[in-house]
Amino acid sequence: MDGWLEQYRGYILIVLLCLILIGGAFILVQRPTPEPIAIATVVASTPTPLPTATFTATPASLRIYVSGAVHVPDVYILPPGSIVKDAIKAAGGSSDDADLVRINLALALYDQQQIYVPRLGEATPAAPLPDGAPPxxxxxxxxxxxxxxxxxxxxxxxxxxxxxxxxxxxxxxxxxxxxxxxxxxxxxxxxxxxxxxxxxxxxxxxxxxxxx
Known part of the structure; x- marks a missing residue:
């Protein structure tokens, strides 16, 4: 009997080793697989830029005094960019005796300006007044x-x-x-x-x- 064990001892050890490996593999297969851990990635949101308020300067109205040969001499409020012709029109237009040749109807107006429309036969000033002011x-x-x-x-x-x-x-x-x-x-x-x-x-x- 002892001779038999000595003769086959190597084979027996190999078989036992195989059994151990097979058992270990079986135990590993039967173990539950752990649930994967989800790692949430937080993405920082980009702040929405607030609209910037813009301020647009509104041109001031023009206060123009119209006198002379017009139908309704008075102070009139005219929009920016107005010319002498606009001021005369606001005053009801020129009268029949107005001498419009002596004034520049296309001249641009400025605030607090006086426009005087001369009458036919009135004396001419020594030098022409560019802003339409009266002689x-x-x-x-x-x-x-x-x-x-x-x-x-x-x-x-x-x-x-x-x-x-x-x-x-x-x-x-x-x-x-x-x-x-x-x-x-x-x-x-x-x-x-x-x-x-x-x-x-x-x-x-x-x-x-x-x-x-």
């Missing part, structure tokens, strides 16, 4: 005597003052109010004490006025 000597020539056609600041009416370059009806009224409150003007320069009349306006009108 300062038109209403004063028959009333100023030896003043060379200049307007006397101490006696001028609102209508006469209104014809001066750079002086509209509002400033003309301030001149009269100042005169009533402070007495007659002692010098031409004193008119700059009136609100709305600065050095630039004074230089425009000083050659057309006088203080007596």
């Amino acid at each position: 300062p000597t038109l209403t004063a020539s028959s009333e100023t005597g030896d003043s060379g056609g200049k307007i006397d600041l101490n006696t001028a009416t609102l209508e006469q003052l209104d014809t001066l370059p750079g002086i509209g009806p509002a400033i003309a009224q301030r001149i009269i109010d100042y005169r009533q409150a402070n007495g007659t003007f002692a010098s031409l320069e004193e008119i700059m004490e009136v609100k709305g009349i600065g050095q630039a306006t004074f230089e425009k009108l000083q050659e057309f006025v006088v203080v007596r």
Whole structure:
């Protein structure tokens, strides 16, 4: 018996080893497979840009005083880009005695401008006024005597003052109010004490006025 074991011991060991391997493999196959773990990937969302508010400047309207040979002299509010022709149209159009040849109907307007439409037969100023302002000597020539056609600041009416370059009806009224409150003007320069009349306006009108 011992001789037999010695003779076949190697084969027996091989068979036992095979049985062990087969058993181990069987145990591994029978083990439950673990569930896979899902890893969620978080993607950062891109923030939606907020709309940027834009502000568009609206051009201001033009305040234009139209006087002279028009049907309805007054102050009119006109849109930006308007021309002299638009201002005359807003004032009801020119009257039959208007001398439109002497003004530039295509001239662009600016805020607080005065447009004076001359009448046929009115005196022509020494130099043309590009902005359509009235010739300062038109209403004063028959009333100023030896003043060379200049307007006397101490006696001028609102209508006469209104014809001066750079002086509209509002400033003309301030001149009269100042005169009533402070007495007659002692010098031409004193008119700059009136609100709305600065050095630039004074230089425009000083050659057309006088203080007596």
